[in-house]
Amino acid sequence: MAAAPLGTLRECREALDEGRTSSAALVEQSLARAEAHAELRLFVRLRAERARAEAQAADARRASGERRSPLDGIPLAVKDNLVRAGEETTCASRILAGFVSPYTSGVMERLEAAGAISIGTTNMDEFAMGSSTEHSVYGPSRNPWDPARTPGGSSGGSAAAVAAGIVPLAIGSDTGGSIRQPACFCGVVGVKPTYGRVSRWGLVAFASSLDQVGGFGRSAEDAAHLLDAISGHDPRDSTSIPEPAPRCADALDGDVAGLVVGLPREYYGDGIEPGVQGAVREACAQLERAGAKLREVSLPYAEYAVATYYLIATAEASSNLARYDGVRYGHRAQGAHTLSEMYRRTRSEGFGAEVKRRILLGTYVLSAGYYDAYYRKAQQVRTLIRRDFEQAFRGCDVIATPTMPETAFRLGERTEDPLRMYLSDIYTVSANLAGIPGVSLPCGFSQGMPVGLQLLGPPLEEARLLRVADAYQRTTAHHRARPPETQ
Amino acid sequence: MSAAPHPVYEVVIGLEVHAQLRTRSKLFSPAPVTYGAEPNHAVHPICLALPGVLPVLNGRAVELAIRVALASRCHVQPQSVFARKNYFYPDLPKGYQISQYEEPLATGGWLDVRMPDENGGARRVRLTRIHMEEDAGKSIHDAAIAGDATHVDLNRAGVALLEIVSEPDLRSPAEAAAYLRALRSLLRYVDASDADMERGNFRCDANISLRRHGESKLGTRTELKNLNSFRFVEAALEAEILRQAGILDAGGKVVQATLQFDPASGRTRILRLKENADDYRYFPDPDLVPLLLSDAQIERVRAGLPELADARCERFQREHGLAEDDARLLCESRALADFFEAAASRHGDGASLANWIRRDVLHALAEHGLEIEQAKLAPAALADLVKRVREGGVTAQSARALVPELVNKGGDPLRLIQERGLEAVSDTGALEAAVDAVLREHAGHVERLRAGEEKVRNFLIGQVMKRTGGKADPAALRRVLAQRLGESGS
């Protein structure tokens, strides 16, 4: 019989504090449940023995009265793009097969210091390039709400592992929506912090000026604790914000009275599934009932966000992925006689189609004669998109939008049409271009599949976003819904 | 090879110099900077471009780069940007080099260089730009080591370099060499670089073109790569002038290309043509935000600059009464100028010290292939020695003989003089005996001198010197000789 789903962080924490369970028991339950849901292909590697040993240490700590953080002794899952010394990290790519990092990422150091226990690394789109977790060398992940559908991506494994009750918390990364979109599709809370809030040291880069590590939880409160654990300055990351990060969990007072919620008119137009539109509108109405004020705002350059994003992200990626050359680590093609042949064969064998597609586009837009027309132009439009948000936030405290214009699509439905896949990122990519924080939280269902409400805030205001999300969850129950087969 | 101007063509040369900045750790990685370590013994995950690593800029490298920029009168930019230069090579771990491209650290300075054929004057060589970048690792293709493969050592990967680009203001290989020497001196003056070509931390690429004398339009230029010794620079440029002149003489056109000098054949060889050049796809490195420098930061660096060669040279002429040539020679190297100044503070006769340094110390250094920093000779020791000569306590000849030993082994010259019995013989009794003996032996010469053949006197003095082992005090000797010859006065 499959193990029961794990509760929220709060529930696990209380059970631990009251002595009703142990970290060892939570980790066993987590591992058992991961095994029982192997068919969803959410994990690429379980670290069962290490997790068990860490759980024992956590239990010993608790016995001696020591508690490192609210996450101490709590099992969680980590996307396969954060390195940890002595352990394999592959970004779901053949080109990193067998790569064992000699060093540990800043995020994993903080999670270790907080006492959190990773039970394993989760499936993802190769190098975080994708919106469906289908572009993985390990095969596609499936959505716990409907295994015929995608959990979203690229952090699909992490989002689905939380939705399936395998872990209360999970770590993901978000370059153009890779946390918020799967959070939306899987009916969990996903937080993409302000660019620079969480260390990128040891995060395998996709697009450096857009990448940001964040996390998933079933409630805004859980997500706040997770964010608190991983936030803060890291001198090894030149883009890390030096100011100390305020604790988000302390800001959840349930009060949204007088808060101005901006609704960008460009985000509520055509092309939104009616069920999504309805659920998001109802969520905004609920906030209004709780005392918030709704106000229409405008983001005039929103329609250019996807084009801008794909030019910048692929350009950076083409350069970031040049290091996978078969020289120092990872896959190398066998039997090449010249260096040139080795490079070409290694990279052609090692990268999947989506990664190659993006490397080619990125190389193209940076190449001689095209730089100004594409890359530089995109950087200029990026400025306009940032200004859009600066302007909008003069008239509101947070912006509320649908996370996605639709619910989770079917596996295989978009793999042959990359452009269509890219276009579904329309509501998420702007936050990355502007570097602002974003949260996706479940706000209902459309034809049985979860719908996500996206909240965007000014830089460094993730606490405000989580306060709003938490206030919403205090009066609604969508976040407590479980996928049918996992109830 | 000749330094004379080409009869038909004017030679136009611009140089790009890469100087390794004198830092303890690398430009973007805390890995140590070493020389001669075992392969891959001085690396960090950043040097290996492991997945997830990020660069953080070395503040000391920035400071040294600003020093060079200020010393060469460049304008230090309030904002400069690091860009990625993308290309594949096994010793370039990230697949890109972090460099500065559209927005370099500094622009528009100059160096006043004493050119070999400018009759002692200096000429201004303009600098286009100065920027920071990281070095690549080393690919070893040598079959004896790597067999049929290529070996890659990443110890050097990421070491901080300064690239200094000159305008095409140089008109001959000898001028190029003179500019390089001036630049090397400047880099060492401000402690920014060891600038040691042998160790590969001062490397040079050259752009060179020819045009007919009087022509204002520049000819098609070629680029000479990796000119890694002063000898090479001149030889390679001479060879390329010959090659280009040959093409032009035959009515042909020089093709834009990158060439390499082959010292064995003494010829330049085309590596690749411009049209095959890589497309480097420069773009701002998203892992690094712009380097912002306030006026206050720049002024702090300026305040810490040592007195530079030109100013010091003028001061040496003024304060120590040195000839311009001597002053300039001493100031070419900061260490040498420091040495002189330390010696002069102990013994005030700067002109005489300069003379000793130029004639004896530099000679001894050259003999042993040493730099002044490596010499065991202390400034005070040289001052004491020169002072003793001046006081007549030792002859110049004896003192000079001691210099090579002092340079090599050090020691107290006054004690050496004593221990070896080199004190000048000024004691009249001993001198009279020696003079008398010489006069007896060379009676014929004495006759000639008395007959008015004055030059014979020097012969006789020389013979007395020989007899006293060079220790005779010259003034005393002349006096005694005159007396014994029955001359009056003197």
Added chain:
Amino acid sequence: MSATLREDVERVAALARLALSEEELSRMARELEAMLGYVAALERVDTRDVPPTAHVVPLATPLRDDTPAPPMDPALALANAPESDGSSFVVPKVIEAEEEG
């Protein structure tokens, strides 16, 4: 699809050190064409006098002290290498000028 675009893809694939089959080449050219068609929308945006955004962090680059860290254990540095001789990374022979940067 234009012949130029196909040539562009070949050129770009060579720059990116990717070997593409004829089929991949055609497909990538088609997809690139679609993407370029889509991003051409940016041409409509007036960006005169708009500065480019390369970074969203309003920071100057931080400077690190020049303090060397102990180097990696060389065995660890080479541990992931597909081929090494115990001290250097080993790669197939570089054919001169072919890969020169």
